[in-house]
Amino acid sequence: MNHGYYLAMAYAAAAIALVAELVALRRARARALALIEGERELEAQD
Amino acid sequence: MNADKPQMNAVKAKATTSPLPSMNFFHYSSPSTFFGLAGRLAPWFFALAALLAVAGLYVGFGLAPTDATQGEVYRVIYLHVPAAWMSMLLYFVMACYGAVAITFNSRLSAMMARAIAPTGAWFTFVALWSGAFWGRPTWGTYWVWDARLTSELVLLFLYFGFIALANAFDDPRRGDKAASLLAIVGIVNLPIIYFSVHWWNTLHQGSSVKLTGTSMHVLMLTGMLLMTFACWMYAIGATLTRVRTIILERERRTRWVRSIAGVA
Numbered sequence: 441m442n443h444g445y446y447l448a449m450a451y452a453a454a455a456i457a458l459v460a461e462l463v464a465l466r467r468a469r470a471r472a473l474a475l476i477e478g479e480r481e482l483e484a485q486d
Numbered sequence: 487m488n489a490d491k492p493q494m495n496a497v498k499a500k501a502t503t504s505p506l507p508s509m510n511f512f513h514y515s516s517p518s519t520f521f522g523l524a525g526r527l528a529p530w531f532f533a534l535a536a537l538l539a540v541a542g543l544y545v546g547f548g549l550a551p552t553d554a555t556q557g558e559v560y561r562v563i564y565l566h567v568p569a570a571w572m573s574m575l576l577y578f579v580m581a582c583y584g585a586v587a588i589t590f591n592s593r594l595s596a597m598m599a600r601a602i603a604p605t606g607a608w609f610t611f612v613a614l615w616s617g618a619f620w621g622r623p624t625w626g627t628y629w630v631w632d633a634r635l636t637s638e639l640v641l642l643f644l645y646f647g648f649i650a651l652a653n654a655f656d657d658p659r660r661g662d663k664a665a666s667l668l669a670i671v672g673i674v675n676l677p678i679i680y681f682s683v684h685w686w687n688t689l690h691q692g693s694s695v696k697l698t699g700t701s702m703h704v705l706m707l708t709g710m711l712l713m714t715f716a717c718w719m720y721a722i723g724a725t726l727t728r729v730r731t732i733i734l735e736r737e738r739r740t741r742w743v744r745s746i747a748g749v750a
Contacts, residue, residue, distance in 0.1 A: 443559040446623050450562045450616035454569070461608050465727050472734040479738060 517594050517733045518742050524726040531723030535716045542712030550705040562620040563706070567695075568714040570613035572721055573641060574676050576606035580648070581673045584666030594729075596662035597736065599669060600652050601729035605721050607645035614638060625689055633682035634690035637675060644672040658736060 514520045546564035553560035580602040587596035617635065618628040629635065652658075652665035683692045694702050695710075702710070737743045 443557055443623060446559050446619040447561055450565055450619040453615050454565055454612045457608060457612060468731045472731045476738045
């Protein structure tokens with residue numbers, strides 16, 4: 441039985457999930473900063 | 487009244503000129519002060535996590551011997567066991583933050599609970615996924631409705647429920663309370679997960695590591711513990727990073743957020 445396949449699938453999925461979480465963290469931060477920037481511009485227009 | 491004034495002013499002056507403001511337990515319980523601390527600490531936790539993971543994988547894959555009965559596939563433990571431990575630990579910590587948030591109406595505790603949930607769900611998913619790819623060559627199946635596996639799946643749904651409930655309200659404080667309550671109720675699942683292998687006949691094996699000792703080879707144990715600490719450090723780093731975003735969103739109308747938004 442090729443155990444390499446099962447090991448690779450377990451670790452590769454974890455690596456993909458890790459990258460996905462880190463990307464999600466960065467996107468959430470960028471979204472929050474954009475939100476603040478948007479409100480700041482609205483306030484400046486008023 | 488006036489006689490008390492000089493004394494009060496002296497107390498105020500002492501409080502403001504204290505050389506150790508950080509020694510105050512509640513100093514970092516404010517989102518504005520915790521924001522900076524989290525930003526300073528998070529990169530260190532990520533770096534520590536990376537170092538420990540490299541060391542753990544080196545010991546686990548390079549030094550630890552092959553298992554006599556399971557062969558090479560046992561090396562999934564360096565991912566599966568730490569992820570499973572972290573999934574339970576993070577839920578416990580999340581529920582504790584939830585309890586503090588409800589009891590003391592603390593904003594930062596509720597934010598911390600929210601910040602932990604996605605990483606907890608992530609670890610639960612990794613534990614289930616890696617377990618499936620360990621189960622196929624050892625048990626002959628990816629999944630079985632065994633007590634340990636099912637209760638771990640329930641944990642994943644509890645995390646999803648927490649995240650969904652926290653975001654289901656227009657008023658985030660109401661979302662915090664509802665989700666915290668769910669987290670506290672769901673804590674009953676943790677002993678079920680842990681003791682499931684003792685309470686029921688399960689396909690899942692019992693614990694190899696106990697407080698009284700272990701049946702594992704020392705190198706296998708070392709690799710697993712290194713990976714556990716790596717996961718722990720990663721979880722703290724990810725939580726601190728996420729809570730900063732939550733603080734920015736929640737406090738976006740405050741002056742201090744406006745002032746740091748350009749450099750955060």
